[in-house]
Amino acid sequence: MKALTFMQSHNIWADSVTYSELLKCCISRGALREAKLVHKHIFSNGYHPKTFLINTLISMYVKFSLLDDARKLFDQMPERNVVSWTTMIAAFANAGLGYEGLRFLVLMGRDGVRPNMFTYSSVLRACSGLESLKQIHCGIVKDGLDSDVFVRSALVDNYAKWGELGNALVVFNEMETRDLIVWNSVIGAFAQNSDGDEALNLFKRMKRCGFMADQATLTSVLRACTAMALLELGRQVHVHVLKYNRDLILSNALLDMYCKCGSMEDARFEFSRMVEKDVISWSTMIIGLAQNGFSHEALEIFQVMKSSGTKPNYITVLGVLFACSHAGLVDKGRSYFESMEKVFGIKPGREHYGCMVDLLGRAGKLDEAVELIHNMEPEPDAVTWRTLLGACRIHRNMDLAAYAAKKWEDAAQVRKAMKGNNVRKEPGCSWIEVNKQIHAFILRDNSHPQIDEIIRQLNHYVQRLKGVGYVPDTNFVLQDVEGEQLEDPLLYHSEKLAIVYGLMSLTKGKTIRIRKNLRICGDCHLFAKLLAQMENRNIVIRDPIRYHHFQGGVCSCGDYW
DNA sequence: GTAGATGTGA
Numbered sequence: 001m002k003a004l005t006f007m008q009s010h011n012i013w014a015d016s017v018t019y020s021e022l023l024k025c026c027i028s029r030g031a032l033r034e035a036k037l038v039h040k041h042i043f044s045n046g047y048h049p050k051t052f053l054i055n056t057l058i059s060m061y062v063k064f065s066l067l068d069d070a071r072k073l074f075d076q077m078p079e080r081n082v083v084s085w086t087t088m089i090a091a092f093a094n095a096g097l098g099y100e101g102l103r104f105l106v107l108m109g110r111d112g113v114r115p116n117m118f119t120y121s122s123v124l125r126a127c128s129g130l131e132s133l134k135q136i137h138c139g140i141v142k143d144g145l146d147s148d149v150f151v152r153s154a155l156v157d158n159y160a161k162w163g164e165l166g167n168a169l170v171v172f173n174e175m176e177t178r179d180l181i182v183w184n185s186v187i188g189a190f191a192q193n194s195d196g197d198e199a200l201n202l203f204k205r206m207k208r209c210g211f212m213a214d215q216a217t218l219t220s221v222l223r224a225c226t227a228m229a230l231l232e233l234g235r236q237v238h239v240h241v242l243k244y245n246r247d248l249i250l251s252n253a254l255l256d257m258y259c260k261c262g263s264m265e266d267a268r269f270e271f272s273r274m275v276e277k278d279v280i281s282w283s284t285m286i287i288g289l290a291q292n293g294f295s296h297e298a299l300e301i302f303q304v305m306k307s308s309g310t311k312p313n314y315i316t317v318l319g320v321l322f323a324c325s326h327a328g329l330v331d332k333g334r335s336y337f338e339s340m341e342k343v344f345g346i347k348p349g350r351e352h353y354g355c356m357v358d359l360l361g362r363a364g365k366l367d368e369a370v371e372l373i374h375n376m377e378p379e380p381d382a383v384t385w386r387t388l389l390g391a392c393r394i395h396r397n398m399d400l401a402a403y404a405a406k407k408w409e410d411a412a413q414v415r416k417a418m419k420g421n422n423v424r425k426e427p428g429c430s431w432i433e434v435n436k437q438i439h440a441f442i443l444r445d446n447s448h449p450q451i452d453e454i455i456r457q458l459n460h461y462v463q464r465l466k467g468v469g470y471v472p473d474t475n476f477v478l479q480d481v482e483g484e485q486l487e488d489p490l491l492y493h494s495e496k497l498a499i500v501y502g503l504m505s506l507t508k509g510k511t512i513r514i515r516k517n518l519r520i521c522g523d524c525h526l527f528a529k530l531l532a533q534m535e536n537r538n539i540v541i542r543d544p545i546r547y548h549h550f551q552g553g554v555c556s557c558g559d560y561w
Numbered sequence: 562g563t564a565g566a567t568g569t570g571a
Contacts (some may be wrong), residue, residue: 053562086564117565119564185568216567316570
């Protein structure tokens with residue numbers, strides 16, 4: 001403003017370029033009041049601002065989140081160019097008004113203004129469905145704008161957003177020039193859609209093309225390792241991470257990787273040396289500790305978190321309740337649950353109720369658990385009933401089990417109907433990392449090159465275990481509802497094959513780490529427990545829900561899962 | 562001389 005007054009006092013009139021510079025200055029300093037004064041000044045003295053200056057004004061209001069003011073200016077413009085339209089479309093997309101953004105694309109066409117690559121990359125962010133995405137894609141090709149990196153990048157992101165990873169990859173592969181951001185985009189897309197394998201392939205391709213990974217790349221690669229529980233590869237990525245420091249997101253991803261790979265020593269070390277911690281860091285650690293069977297430590301960390309001044313959120317409280325249920329701390333869990341709204345301002349959601357059902361059910365308070373389900377505000381779903389069913393199995397309450405099973409089935413039906421009728425049951429699959437190679441064992445699939453030797457060894461171990469009291473247990477009717485199918489021979493469940501392969505190929509003393517796509521069945525659990533003791537080995541099995549650390553004949557889950 | 566893209570916790 002001083003500049004403006006100075007110019008006036010010397011009788012120099014500002015032109016559109018000067019005004020525009022002044023506005024940019026206001027935006028960078030966050031000075032809305034001054035920007036408004038400039039706005040007023042522009043429209044005084046009969047000055048006719050050029051289109052680009054009004055565009056700057058619009059963008060100023062957008063940056064201050066004053067969409068209505070921006071819209072008003074836009075409506076009053078004598079003529080609008082591509083930039084005017086694009087600025088509005090981008091603003092709508094950012095404000096979550098995608099529909100309005102798409103409407104503006106049509107309107108600009110009627111106004112005789114042709115969209116350019118800037119327009120399309122904003123329109124793509126406004127896009128709210130696969131159908132419109134395909135239409136926009138056609139428009140891009142028709143307008144000959146599909147070679148722009150930004151547009152392609154937005155297309156890749158969008159296809160990934162709607163689960164169309166194949167299309168995302170096609171669009172990506174067709175690109176003539178790629179930059180680091182597109183690489184990060186496509187790697188992130190696969191990592192987020194739990195296709196860690198493809199994410200890691202792309203990462204290798206990227207390096208072959210001569211690109212240097214940055215924090216965003218490494219974060220996605222870590223996420224892929226995390227999903228696949230690849231500890232060794234994760235450690236390698238960690239070495240790259242050391243080249244960068246103080247990126248909170250990356251540190252959080254690293255922390256989660258160690259937790260999910262079941263290596264709590266590394267996780268604790270990483271956590272202790274993080275200079276900056278946010279709610280995600282704390283939650284990751286709390287959940288990681290709880291899932292790996294260190295509930296008391298998780299609750300201690302929660303206390304430290306509160307005194308550090310970081311406010312817990314929905315997910316943090318979930319981790320805390322999970323820790324309580326895991327350690328059987330009924331009173332503590334109940335008091336956290338009952339006070340969470342008052343103390344932390346977080347309304348209990350379905351997942352919090354689920355944790356409480358788990359906690360109460362596990363402690364044998366089945367009546368209280370049922371009462372909680374009946375009175376809960378969010379609608380109980382299949383998972384809620386499945387939790388109660390698990391508790392019934394532990395406490396051998398057949399009547400309640402039948403009731404829970406019925407309700408579970410009803411809820412699952414609804415879910416099935418929503419998803420469409422072709423929900424196929426996945427075959428059981430386990431993975432183990434040996435010498436940085438992933439070995440997959442799939443039920444009824446004998447393609448592993450050493451399968452004959454593995455089965456021979458497995459039979460051998462089973463015979464020896466029978467000598468110390470192992471009885472293959474086929475009676476898991478209630479518990480096995482989401483596990484491997486009953487008619488499948490228990491003996492060849494994939495985790496057994498993976499464990500035996502681990503014993504065969506990993507050096508003595510090395511922990512055997514296995515990841516599984518389905519929940520472990522009781523027989524395999526017993527098998528792992530006894531084998532860990534007999535062979536004096538640590539075995540860690542991660543199923544979709546929790547971790548089992550087998551050591552010296554016991555499991556960290558306390559035989560409840 | 563105004564408008565556009567990527568990564569973390571259940």
